Amino acid sequence: xxxxxxxxxxxxxxxxxxxxxxxxxxxxxxxxxxxxxxxxxxxxxxxxxxxxxxxxxxxxxxxxxxxxxxxxxxxxxxxxxxxxxxxxxxxxxxxxxxxxxxxxxxxxxxxxxx
DNA sequence: CGATTGACGTACG
DNA sequence: TCGTACGCCAATC
Numbered sequence: 001x002x003x004x005x006x007x008x009x010x011x012x013x014x015x016x017x018x019x020x021x022x023x024x025x026x027x028x029x030x031x032x033x034x035x036x037x038x039x040x041x042x043x044x045x046x047x048x049x050x051x052x053x054x055x056x057x058x059x060x061x062x063x064x065x066x067x068x069x070x071x072x073x074x075x076x077x078x079x080x081x082x083x084x085x086x087x088x089x090x091x092x093x094x095x096x097x098x099x100x101x102x103x104x105x106x107x108x109x110x111x112x113x114x
Numbered sequence: 115c116g117a118t119t120g121a122c123g124t125a126c127g
Numbered sequence: 128t129c130g131t132a133c134g135c136c137a138a139t140c
Binding site: 027038041042044046047048049063070072073074075 | 120121122123124
Binding site for chain 1: 134135136137138
């Protein structure tokens with residue numbers, strides 16, 4: 001990376017994603033909104049794309065879209081990895097869609113509410 | 115430098 | 128209620 005280690009939007013996203021508890025998930029929009037870029041949910045997804053080469057391990061598999069669908073499963077080393085990890089954490093996934101989405105949903109602006 | 119795409123979300127039909 | 132269209136911001140072609 002560049003020596004200009006300013007508060008990158010990407011790093012901000014990684015930080016929040018890492019705070020997601022096991023067995024819980026969140027959405028791109030929720031993270032974007034928490035960072036103040038509510039209308040830049042796409043940037044969150046873009047950041048996730050870089051999360052593979054970043055820091056320890058960013059639980060990108062815990063980040064889904066507003067529908068609770070595993071939109072980014074195809075971007076993992078193996079499309080099956082995302083669902084497998086979610087199921088391993090107790091999250092039921094059927095048809096690339098998370099079950100009990102509302103129950104496992106974790107909102108940073110709510111849990112990390114300032 | 116300009117056009118297109120993208121791990122999304124909201125609005126409209 | 129479901130399907131389609133448009134908007135945002137940044138990176139890549």
